[in-house]
Amino acid sequence: xxxxxxxxxxxxxxxxxxxSLNCTYSDRGSQSxxxxxxxxxxxxxLIMSIYSNGDKxxxxxxxxxxxxxxxxxxxIRDSQPSDSATYLCAVINSSASKIIFGSGTRLSIRP
Amino acid sequence: SQxxxxxxxxxxxxxxxxxxxxxxxxxxxxPNLYWYRQAAGRGLQLLFYSVGIGQxxxxxxxxxxxxxxxxxxxxxxxxxLLLSDSGFYLCACIRGPSNTGELFFGEGSRLTVL
Numbered sequence: 001x002x003x004x005x006x007x008x009x010x011x012x013x014x015x016x017x018x019x020s021l022n023c024t025y026s027d028r029g030s031q032s033x034x035x036x037x038x039x040x041x042x043x044x045x046l047i048m049s050i051y052s053n054g055d056k057x058x059x060x061x062x063x064x065x066x067x068x069x070x071x072x073x074x075x076i077r078d079s080q081p082s083d084s085a086t087y088l089c090a091v092i093n094s095s096a097s098k099i100i101f102g103s104g105t106r107l108s109i110r111p
Numbered sequence: 112s113q114x115x116x117x118x119x120x121x122x123x124x125x126x127x128x129x130x131x132x133x134x135x136x137x138x139x140x141x142p143n144l145y146w147y148r149q150a151a152g153r154g155l156q157l158l159f160y161s162v163g164i165g166q167x168x169x170x171x172x173x174x175x176x177x178x179x180x181x182x183x184x185x186x187x188x189x190x191x192l193l194l195s196d197s198g199f200y201l202c203a204c205i206r207g208p209s210n211t212g213e214l215f216f217g218e219g220s221r222l223t224v225l
């Protein structure tokens with residue numbers, strides 16, 4: 001089992017709709033969770049971090065964490081063409097020694 | 112604010128040749144530093160991390176090595192490159208003064224081994 005799993009996509013969403021990206025992790029003791037956006041050929045940039053169960057909202061982005069289910073998600077409201085990118089989920093393991101990334105979900109926003 | 116410089120940005124190397132990728136960080140002191148590799152169409156694989164000068168932790172057995180000769184300098188090296196070493200190499204540090212685990216990345220070095 002991979003430590004952090006994401007569907008590779010591509011996920012195609014119409015402009016203006018909600019895009020939902022999902023991530024599961026295997027280390028039950030993980031405490032910190034992150035979403036990064038990576039445009040093609042560029043380095044990742046942090047979008048959201050979440051540390052406790054529930055929802056965290058920042059503009060059009062909402063991160064959701066459920067530690068019991070070992071599941072973290074990212075919702076993007078009012079999707080824009082500029083949101084087309086690969087979204088990487090990252091987790092700090094229980095020993096806090098490593099930041100582990102999923103393989104990413106490619107999101108495409110269609111006009 | 113933090114800035115990470117990586118060079119070279121792009122390089123093409125033959126199999127068996129040596130490699131040196133450099134990373135320097137500005138705007139922070141005593142940072143935790145990381146080297147990640149991203150193969151084409153794949154996620155980020157942690158290669159090395161360092162919590163201080165001369166302190167290197169290796170995550171994956173391989174023909175690569177890392178060194179941290181100065182507080183804000185992190186170097187990735189190889190004596191003999193393999194085809195499988197091709198990829199996008201990213202240097203990163205923890206964002207901001209508090210260790211929240213949020214990473215800030217450099218612009219990356221794209222390596223093609225032929």
